[in-house]
Amino acid sequence: MSHVRTGAERLAADPTLAGGVRLGLITNPTGVLPDLTPTPDALIAAGVPLTALFGPEHGLRGTAQASFGENDAVDARTGLPVHDTYKHSGQALDRLIEASGVDTLLFDIADVGTRFYTYVWTMYDLLESAARLGVRFVVLDRPNPLGGTVQEGPVLDPAYASFVGRFPLPIRHGRTVGELATLFGFDVELRVVEMEGWRRGMSFAETGLAWVMPSVNMPTPDTALVYPGTGLFEGTNFSEGRGTTRPFELVGAPYVDERFAPALTALDLPGVRFRETWFTPTFHKHAGLPVRGVQLHVHDREAFRPVMTGLSMLHVARVLYPDDLRWAGPELFMDHLWGSGTLTRCLEAGGDPRDLCPPPGRPEGRLLYGDRP
Numbered sequence: 001m002s003h004v005r006t007g008a009e010r011l012a013a014d015p016t017l018a019g020g021v022r023l024g025l026i027t028n029p030t031g032v033l034p035d036l037t038p039t040p041d042a043l044i045a046a047g048v049p050l051t052a053l054f055g056p057e058h059g060l061r062g063t064a065q066a067s068f069g070e071n072d073a074v075d076a077r078t079g080l081p082v083h084d085t086y087k088h089s090g091q092a093l094d095r096l097i098e099a100s101g102v103d104t105l106l107f108d109i110a111d112v113g114t115r116f117y118t119y120v121w122t123m124y125d126l127l128e129s130a131a132r133l134g135v136r137f138v139v140l141d142r143p144n145p146l147g148g149t150v151q152e153g154p155v156l157d158p159a160y161a162s163f164v165g166r167f168p169l170p171i172r173h174g175r176t177v178g179e180l181a182t183l184f185g186f187d188v189e190l191r192v193v194e195m196e197g198w199r200r201g202m203s204f205a206e207t208g209l210a211w212v213m214p215s216v217n218m219p220t221p222d223t224a225l226v227y228p229g230t231g232l233f234e235g236t237n238f239s240e241g242r243g244t245t246r247p248f249e250l251v252g253a254p255y256v257d258e259r260f261a262p263a264l265t266a267l268d269l270p271g272v273r274f275r276e277t278w279f280t281p282t283f284h285k286h287a288g289l290p291v292r293g294v295q296l297h298v299h300d301r302e303a304f305r306p307v308m309t310g311l312s313m314l315h316v317a318r319v320l321y322p323d324d325l326r327w328a329g330p331e332l333f334m335d336h337l338w339g340s341g342t343l344t345r346c347l348e349a350g351g352d353p354r355d356l357c358p359p360p361g362r363p364e365g366r367l368l369y370g371d372r373p
Contacts, residue, residue: 003208007140007178007193008108009033012042017193018138020104024052024097026085026126028060028119030110030142030212039108039140040078050080052100056109056122057086057215089125089163097129104136107177110214112224113146115156115171116164116231116337119214120180124166127181131188139192141178141368143207145224148174148200148369152360153228153307156339164336171307171339172228174200174363182366194368203301217247226296229310232343235334237326238317239291243281250279251313252293254286255324261294263316271304273297285328305360311343311353318347 011017012033025031031039044050053060053075060075060082073082083096097105105126109119123139130137153171161167167184175183178192204211204221213219218227223246230248233240241250252260261276274294281287298304317325327334327344335341346353 002197003034004143004198004202005196006033006142006209007195008039008042008142010193010196011048011106011140012039012046015043015046015048017191018048018104018106019191020136020138021049022051022102023049023104023106024054024083024100024102025050025106025108026054026056026122027108028056028214030214031108032210032212034209036210036212038077040075040080044078050078052102053078053080053082054085054100054105054126055082057118059084059086085122085126089128093125093129094132097126097133097135102135104138105130106138106140107181108140108142109177110142110212111144111177111180112214112218112227113144113172113174114224114228114231115153115169115173115339117214117227118163120177121163121166123177123181124184127184127186127188127190131186136189137181137191139178139181139190141176141192141195143195143198143202143204143209144174144176145204145221146172146174146228147202148176148367149362150174150360151363152305153357154339154342160332160335160340162336165339170361176368179363179366179368182368192368198369200367200369217242219245219247222298223248225298225301225304226306226309229306229308230296230313232310232314232334232337235327235329235337236314236317237285237324237328239279239281239285239293241279241281242284243287244279246295249296250277250293251296252277252279252291253317253321253324254289254291255321256292257320259320260292260316263320264294264313267312267316269305269309269312271298271300271302272309273299308354308357311357314343314347315353318350
């Protein structure tokens with residue numbers, strides 16, 4: 001089976017694509033070649049002059065849970081210093097990059113296609129620092145596992161910018177990391193090492209690439225597919241399935257009863273079915289408690305609309321359990337996930353949040369891959 005050639009694979013075959021003499025690589029376990037050789041190893045073997053490694057949220061090795069990074073260290077395999085970028089921005093991130101001594105930053109991390117997933121905002125902050133410091137920036141492009149033909153959900157209101165959204169994008173943004181870097185528009189010497197063979201309508205399975213977990217709670221492409229919708233439950237006291245083997249596909253709460261699954265099924269949402277289930281999270285919300293809820297089973301990925309599905313689930317939860325459903329997480333977390341305060345205001349007023357979701361569209365503007373067949 002043929003596979004999409006990622007930017008990392010192309011750079012390992014032709015080190016001149018990056019340029020620079022002191023290169024720092026921002027990566028994590030998703031930074032691998034098709035044969036699963038880690039990108040740092042492959043680039044060093046190819047003669048790319050790497051002098052430092054940088055890790056995002058969850059860390060270079062991917063060991064940390066959400067909202068954590070890994071400490072600075074020395075990578076045992078390559079001997080390179082490792083710098084933790086998580087929760088560094090502005091001048092603090094500038095100082096970290098300056099101390100590393102690099103003249104070029106390489107970015108090789110797989111995104112999941114959802115605005116409130118943090119890796120693209122690590123890239124955003126690093127691009128901003130690179131622009132201030134005069135450091136070159138090279139993105140080694142990778143597929144968007146949700147494809148590139150559909151955008152869904154509201155565009156972020158800049159007043160609600162945070163580390164789960166720094167730039168006006170819809171929740172499901174439909175772009176690759178290379179396209180996002182170009183869209184952000186920083187005054188920086190930017191190069192995208194484009195993929196070869198990627199088409200916007202591809203499912204991840206069609207890329208021929210191995211799925212490497214982008215983070216500890218993103219185990220499969222199915223997880224990524226539902227995440228733009230069920231990820232909104234992170235802002236509530238519902239469990240979004242963390243602490244189970246099917247995070248974001250399992251959603252429930254101790255106060256859910258026998259009405260929840262039939263009410264969701266009655267909506268006849270496109271591309272998805274709901275199965276009543278029980279689960280006991282081993283950590284995070286309701287750890288150790290039996291939780292009643294549903295598992296989402298996507299049977300038609302082309303018809304499935306994850307954001308509208310998530311809003312429909314929130315609406316049913318609010319109608320059935322008005323005295324139990326609560327906001328959770330840091331202050332204004334749901335507003336930051338949604339990208340404005342309209343969702344919380346709507347639910348608190350008893351409105352239908354599905355009215356807030358614009359019709360799905362297509363990515364517009366400069367697209368590196370156009371509509372290639």
